[in-house]
Amino acid sequence: MTTTKTSAIFAVLAMLGIVTILVALPTVGLAQGPGVMFQPSAYPLSSPSDVQPPPYSRPLVVSDPAPKGGIIVATEMAFLKYGQEGGVAAFSGDTIDFGMELAPRFELGYVGSGGTGVRARYWMMQADANDAGGSELDLDTFSFDMEILSQHRINSRTELEISAGLRYIDFRQLMTEEILGMDFTNEFNGFGGTLGIEAKRDIGFGKLYAKARGSILMGDSDIRYRAIESPVVSFHANDSVVGQGELGFGYELGMPLGDYAQLNLRLGAEWQLWSNIGIADTAFGGVGNDDVLEDAGFAGLLAAGTITW
Numbered sequence: 001m002t003t004t005k006t007s008a009i010f011a012v013l014a015m016l017g018i019v020t021i022l023v024a025l026p027t028v029g030l031a032q033g034p035g036v037m038f039q040p041s042a043y044p045l046s047s048p049s050d051v052q053p054p055p056y057s058r059p060l061v062v063s064d065p066a067p068k069g070g071i072i073v074a075t076e077m078a079f080l081k082y083g084q085e086g087g088v089a090a091f092s093g094d095t096i097d098f099g100m101e102l103a104p105r106f107e108l109g110y111v112g113s114g115g116t117g118v119r120a121r122y123w124m125m126q127a128d129a130n131d132a133g134g135s136e137l138d139l140d141t142f143s144f145d146m147e148i149l150s151q152h153r154i155n156s157r158t159e160l161e162i163s164a165g166l167r168y169i170d171f172r173q174l175m176t177e178e179i180l181g182m183d184f185t186n187e188f189n190g191f192g193g194t195l196g197i198e199a200k201r202d203i204g205f206g207k208l209y210a211k212a213r214g215s216i217l218m219g220d221s222d223i224r225y226r227a228i229e230s231p232v233v234s235f236h237a238n239d240s241v242v243g244q245g246e247l248g249f250g251y252e253l254g255m256p257l258g259d260y261a262q263l264n265l266r267l268g269a270e271w272q273l274w275s276n277i278g279i280a281d282t283a284f285g286g287v288g289n290d291d292v293l294e295d296a297g298f299a300g301l302l303a304a305g306t307i308t309w
Helices: 005-025
Strands: 036-039 070-084 099-109 116-130 135-155 157-177 181-202 206-226 233-257 261-279 294-309
Touching: 036 135, 070 116, 070 261, 099 294, 135 181, 135 233, 157 206, 157 233, 157 261, 181 233, 233 294
Parallel strands: none
Antiparallel strands: 070 099, 070 294, 099 116, 116 135, 135 157, 157 181, 181 206, 206 233, 233 261, 261 294
8 A cells, every 4th residue: 555545544534533523513503501402493583582492492412511530540451463465574475474462552541520631542562473484573562642532422322532642653573584694674663643533322231432543653764684694784764654543343331439430341343554664675575565664554352441530
C-alpha cells in the first residue's frame, strides 16, 4: 500500500468519525431546559414568547449527565498477531509466521463529573519468530499517549466518548541469519497527534462497544544492513511519516465495588494498521511493493478491566 493510499484511508476514517458525531448529537430544535431539545414546530411563531413545544413533540435527550467521573485505572491484556503487507519476509525468501503474543495496555486518568477528563495510555509488544532456514525476526515496540477526553450520554442506552491528544511511538525490528552472518535492523521513533472515538450501547446484561482511533506521526528512521564480509550499509531518514489506524469492538459488563467504585470488564477484538514502517526491501528478501518499508499491523483478542472511583 502506497503512502497516498494510506493517507486516503485515514482521511476517510476521520470523516466517518466526524459524521458519526454529527449524527449522534442532534442540533435542530428548540432548547427547553438543560439537556433537552424539542423537535421544531411546523407552524411559524409570532414572537419569542410563543416559543413552546407543540403538544405532540417528544423530547430528545441530547446530553444527559455524563457517567459519574473519578480516577480511572485500566489494564488491558491483548493477544495480538503481527503481520506485514505481503507477509513478514525472511532472508531466505520465505515468510515468517508470528504467533499470538501478549501486548498489554495500561491507562491512568481522571474524569470530572461533567464528563471531561485527561488520560495517559501506554502500550507495548515484544515478539520473535523464525523460519525453517534459520532467519529470526525480533520485534520490540511501544506507544505512549497523553490525551483529553469527553464523555457524553446520548440517551438512556447509548454513551459516546471522544478523545484527542499526542502520541509517541518506538518501533524496532532486528532480522538475523546466523549461518550466513547477515542482519538487518530497522528503527523508527516519532511523535504526532491521535484522535479517538468510542461508543457503547446497552444490550442484554452489559454493553456492546465499538471504537476507532487514528494517528499521524513524524520521526526518524534508521535502517542498517550487514552481509557476509561486506561493509555495513546504513540509511537514515529524517521526518519520516507513519500513519496508524485502530479498530475494535466487543462486550462489556459493569458491577459496583461498594458505594464509591465501579468495575468494568470487557472482552473484544482489535486490529491495527501501521503504514510505511516494516522491513520490506526485495533485495534483502522482502515481498512488499515499496522500496524499503511497507505497511505492518496487528490483530487479535483482548480482555480488559477498568476501575473507576
